[in-house]
Amino acid sequence: MSRPDDLPALSEAQWEIMNLVWDRGECSVADVWKVLQERRGVARNTVQTLMIRLKEKGWLSAREVDGAFLFTPTVSRDCSQQSTVQRLIETVFNGSAEGLVLSLLHGGALSTGEVERLRRLIASSRKKES
Incomplete structure (x- = not known):
């Protein structure tokens, strides 16, 4: 796993997503979006953009399964x-x-x-x- 000191700091929205991914271990954009949609009505595209940025920053990794990406944390x-x-x-x-x-x-x-x-x-x- 990566070290958080080597990665950019997380925003509040990114922390919320990371906490969901940590809780589940592995999840799709749709999985995260469903939870956030119930909490505060966020657009799916917003969740997707945030998760892609977390991957680009090194906080998440992704693998494709049946046309969908499953994200996992790279940092504990x-x-x-x-x-x-x-x-x-x-x-x-x-x-x-x-x-x-x-x-x-x-x-x-x-x-x-x-x-x-x-x-x-x-x-x-x-x-x-x-």
């Missing part, structure tokens, strides 16, 4: 998320992961359960370091 979701968060930390929070976490805490983006899970993860990480 986990690596893509980690790379994107790292870019966000570097550009928006001036390299401060603490700034990101504080923003999430103060912005109310985290539930009580998520905060508790983060506490446990931090405690576990500290134990491994000692």
Whole structure:
């Protein structure tokens, strides 16, 4: 699989498509379009154009089966998320992961359960370091 650091950043619409492809492993333009059509009424040609661009940028690969192209991700979701968060930390929070976490805490983006899970993860990480 490719590394997300070597690929252009994804737009919001491209992330939505990539998440669908990651969920399914392999899918056609029609598969993605059906889901997006239910969510927000997007044109099939728009989905096709976005998926072709994702292929051209290296995020997707495609193979032809019975006249239709089936697309698969070339980068894992986990690596893509980690790379994107790292870019966000570097550009928006001036390299401060603490700034990101504080923003999430103060912005109310985290539930009580998520905060508790983060506490446990931090405690576990500290134990491994000692």
